[in-house]
Amino acid sequence: MEYGDCYQQPQSTxxxxxxxxxxxxxxxxxxxxxxSCTKNIGDYMHEKLGIEESKxxxxxxxxxxxxxxxxxxxRAIGYDFDYDEYHSFVHGRLPYENLxxxxxxxxxxxxxxxxxxxxxxxxxxxAAKCLNRLGLEGCFEGILCFETLNPTHNSNINSDGEDxxxxxxxxxxxxxxxPGNSQSELPKTPIVCKPSESAxxxxxxxxGINPHKTIFFDDxxxxxxxxxxxxxxxxxxxxxxxxxxADYALESLHNIRxxxxxLWDVAEKKSEQMVTKIAIETSVIA
Numbered sequence: 574m575e576y577g578d579c580y581q582q583p584q585s586t587x588x589x590x591x592x593x594x595x596x597x598x599x600x601x602x603x604x605x606x607x608x609s610c611t612k613n614i615g616d617y618m619h620e621k622l623g624i625e626e627s628k629x630x631x632x633x634x635x636x637x638x639x640x641x642x643x644x645x646x647x648r649a650i651g652y653d654f655d656y657d658e659y660h661s662f663v664h665g666r667l668p669y670e671n672l673x674x675x676x677x678x679x680x681x682x683x684x685x686x687x688x689x690x691x692x693x694x695x696x697x698x699x700a701a702k703c704l705n706r707l708g709l710e711g712c713f714e715g716i717l718c719f720e721t722l723n724p725t726h727n728s729n730i731n732s733d734g735e736d737x738x739x740x741x742x743x744x745x746x747x748x749x750x751x752p753g754n755s756q757s758e759l760p761k762t763p764i765v766c767k768p769s770e771s772a773x774x775x776x777x778x779x780x781g782i783n784p785h786k787t788i789f790f791d792d793x794x795x796x797x798x799x800x801x802x803x804x805x806x807x808x809x810x811x812x813x814x815x816x817x818x819a820d821y822a823l824e825s826l827h828n829i830r831x832x833x834x835x836l837w838d839v840a841e842k843k844s845e846q847m848v849t850k851i852a853i854e855t856s857v858i859a
Contacts, residue, residue, distance in 0.1 A: 588806070588836070590688040590782050593713070594791040595695060595703050598810045599678070601825065602792070604671045613663045614643050621662070622652055628746070635745050639759065641768050641795070642694055649762035650743040656726055660696040660719070667699075674708030677827055682712040685836055691716040692776055692789075694766045717776045719766070727763035768795040773803050788833070790826065794819075808832070 593599060597607055614633065618624040624632065636646025644659060682689060690713060693700050697718045704710055743760050765772045773796075777784055784804035791797055794816040797807045801818035809819040810826060821832050830837060 586786075588687060588786050588788055590690060590787040591685065592690050592692050592782065592787055592789045592805070594793070594796065594810075595691060595693040595700050597792040598790055599703065599707055599709065599826065600672055600675070602811055606667050606669075606671065609667050610663060613666050617659060617662045618643075618647070621654065621658075622647070631746055635749060639745065639756070640762050640764075641766050642764070645762040645764035645766050646745070648764050649760045650745050651741060651760075656719070656723065657696075660699065664696065664699040664702075669702055669706050672703060672706035674706075676708065678707070679709055679712060681826070681829060682709065687836070688782075689713045690780055690782065691718070692767075692773075693718050695719060715780065717780055721779060722765040722772055722775060767791075768793065768799040770799045770802050773799055773805075777803070788836075790823075 596610075600606075611633075615626075615629045618629050618633070619626050633643050636643045636650070640646035640649055644656075647654075691700055691704075693716070695718060697716060697720050700716050700718050704713070745759070748754050748759070765775065767773060774784075776782075777787075784800075787805050788808060789797070789800040789805040790808045790810050791800065792809070792811040794809065797809050797816060798818035800807045801820075807819050808821040808823060808829075809816055810823050813822055813824050815822040823829060823832055
């Protein structure tokens with residue numbers, strides 16, 4: 574991943590970017606959107622892909638744990654479908670009305686003089702709807718989303734990284750039921766997403782973000798672990814207990830100031846320096 578000469582230039586602050594996940598990070602799990610999303614995914618698998626309802630819970634569990642998202646897993650084992658249709662089905666039925674404006678979080682975000690960027694596995698429409706419902710429009714300079722890392726609909730990829738279309742479905746449940754079978758024997762997914770370290774590196778590269786000067790906020794312990802591996806300072810959200818790879822842990826982003834007061838210390842110093850500079854320039858002009 575290239576960052577030009579940004580590592581060689583002297584930097585005045587420890588951090589210059591804050592990277593935020595959306596779901597269960599900007600808003601709490603108790604909103605019910607995650608539970609609804611899980612149900613909608615199951616409904617899509619049954620109604621659109623013809624998967625037996627009784628097999629869906631176990632299959633979803635294996636796909637999510639193995640590939641990061643159920644969607645990525647479905648593509649890996651041979652299912653092909655339209656990405657926009659999938660997102661419309663899964664996210665279009667979510668109870669967005671459960672998300673309420675969060676003026677406290679908005680104030681906190683706007684008080685931080687750093688780049689603030691969204692990084693989500695979800696599609697751009699879902700991310701925008703969440704930000705709108707939460708009253709957080711204008712708080713972020715951009716959104717790294719599903720479309721960012723998956724601009725085209727690729728077919729399945731083989732072990733050489735080349736595109737190919739599966740003619741048979743891979744039985745991942747049966748695979749893991751056999752002793753001795755390993756992750757290395759699994760088919761690859763054409764979908765790029767967290768918690769893949771390469772996906773995170775790709776997103777950072779696209780946005781021109783230096784991981785060593787960035788704080789990453791996410792509710793997923795796997796995403797946190799991967800983020801740490803690529804050099805990000807990590808904050809697990811939704812839990813007060815740190816997981817592997819987490820530098821900090823917050824029950825809510827509302828607690829960010831208590832957990833990371835140095836972010837505001839820098840902001841206050843910048844403000845003081847600006848006031849001093851203005852005073853000096855004013856006296857010179859006078």
